[in-house]
Amino acid sequence: MDSIRLPARLESIAKARTFIQKKMSGRNLDARLVGRVELALEEALVNISRYAYPNYEGKVEIHFGLGDESQVYLEIHDWGIPFNPLKHERPEPGQNLFFRRVGGWGVVMIREMADYLNYARTQGKNILSLEFIPRETKLPEPREPEPIR
Amino acid sequence: MQIFARKENDDLVLEIKGRIDALTSPKLEEECQSRIDQGEKTFILDLGGVEYISSAGLRTILILARRLNSLEGQIRFCGLHGMVEEVFSISGFNSLFSIFPSVTVALGQS
Numbered sequence: 001m002d003s004i005r006l007p008a009r010l011e012s013i014a015k016a017r018t019f020i021q022k023k024m025s026g027r028n029l030d031a032r033l034v035g036r037v038e039l040a041l042e043e044a045l046v047n048i049s050r051y052a053y054p055n056y057e058g059k060v061e062i063h064f065g066l067g068d069e070s071q072v073y074l075e076i077h078d079w080g081i082p083f084n085p086l087k088h089e090r091p092e093p094g095q096n097l098f099f100r101r102v103g104g105w106g107v108v109m110i111r112e113m114a115d116y117l118n119y120a121r122t123q124g125k126n127i128l129s130l131e132f133i134p135r136e137t138k139l140p141e142p143r144e145p146e147p148i149r
Numbered sequence: 150m151q152i153f154a155r156k157e158n159d160d161l162v163l164e165i166k167g168r169i170d171a172l173t174s175p176k177l178e179e180e181c182q183s184r185i186d187q188g189e190k191t192f193i194l195d196l197g198g199v200e201y202i203s204s205a206g207l208r209t210i211l212i213l214a215r216r217l218n219s220l221e222g223q224i225r226f227c228g229l230h231g232m233v234e235e236v237f238s239i240s241g242f243n244s245l246f247s248i249f250p251s252v253t254v255a256l257g258q259s
Contacts, residue, residue, distance in 0.1 A: 010171055010172065011172075013170070013171055013172055014172060032231070032232065035200070035201060035231070035232045036232075038201065039201070039203055039232070039236075042170055042171060042203045042205075043203060043204060045171075046171050046203075046204070046205065105204035105207055105208075105240050106203075106204045108204075108239065108240070109203065109204055109236070109239065112239050
């Protein structure tokens with residue numbers, strides 16, 4: 001896996017994204033798959049930038065790998081406070097969505113975008129492992145309207 | 150991200166292009182707030198040119214919607230497709246807001 005280490009702040013999102021985009025470009029990957037990876041990465045980085053290091057600016061490391069069948073592997077490491085996004089409660093969509101706390105969707109997005117997720121806390125490090133599998137996303141071709149006779 | 154604004158009678162159409170993410174959504178929030186300050190109350194967000202939205206973008210939309218709600222204003226959406234449509238669906242935004250297939254249809258709802 002290739003990796004990049006960046007300061008854990010919002011501005012690093014652009015660099016992190018460029019890093020994975022370069023790895024994914026020219027690999028004939030489905031645009032939808034690329035979008036899912038980018039979204040999960042952003043949401044993870046936003047969470048780490050905002051919450052992992054309350055008292056100082058820490059680091060975040062992104063590891064990227066590509067499988068033989070175009071699976072994308074992403075690992076996000078940080079040395080901040082322990083946080084297991086898999087145990088985070090999903091906010092209930094519903095009528096009160098409009099008025100409830102703004103936010104909380106980042107973790108939901110990560111979970112929806114990735115096909116497999118794993119979290120480990122080892123040696124003072126949060127390790128979030130994500131795997132993205134190309135899905136059949138092809139929609140039927142739009143049909144031509146019947147000519148009016 | 151680029152924002153193109155135009156008036157259609159009393160409605161303000163914001164045509165957004167590019168990505169609405171954690172880095173660009175503050176700009177969208179700023180633009181919307183300044184339009185509210187100018188007295189705009191009916192917003193139509195045309196997302197036909199948006200290929201990516203993250204939860205930071207959802208947050209901005211929710212803040213805008215709440216502000217408009219308190220002013221008895223309205224917000225409508227059109228042009229949702231691909232990933233943007235998926236994110237709206239996952240978050241429940243598709244059932245929370247009025248979504249139309251095109252600007253023309255959205256304008257007809259006034």
